[in-house]
Amino acid sequence: MEWDWHVQAACGYAELGMHRESIAELNAIAPRFQNRPEVLQMRLHHLMRQKRWGSALRVSQMLCKVAPDSGTGFLHAGFCLHQLGKTAEAKMLLIRGPIALLKEPIYYYNMGCYEALLGDVNGAKENLLISFKMDASFRELAKRDPDLKALHFII
16 A cells, blocks of 8 residues: 555654655655554654644544544543643543553553642652553653652652
8 A cells, every 4th residue: 555655764764863755755654644644643743742732633533533532642642732821631531532641651650640749749649550560661760850840759
């Protein structure tokens, strides 16, 4: 399939740091394939790298619609909302997300961050400890995360 080849090329270019070329490959995909999850995820990668949170939010919301059982769109949409200063909305979006999220340590980490910022220290601590148990590398990330300043005493 031609669209698949373009996605693979876009991924390769992105891995090499050739972002313009990667976006050009995505733009070369026929319109009827633009809402495929693979295309949306790659486009989302570029928007988030550029910190274009509003555009990234729209793409991640589309990803939620076309792949509702996958947690990817929900995690990214939540992060975009958080970056746009809508942390409470980000938390609610994740709570309403698919059950697949409960298998992802980043889900618990992000929930911990959002709860910490919203003043729920106990909820934040609980979620962070789950993320650390699932993937110990999140503990190191948490030590440097400014969103978790209020919890650095437990990390």
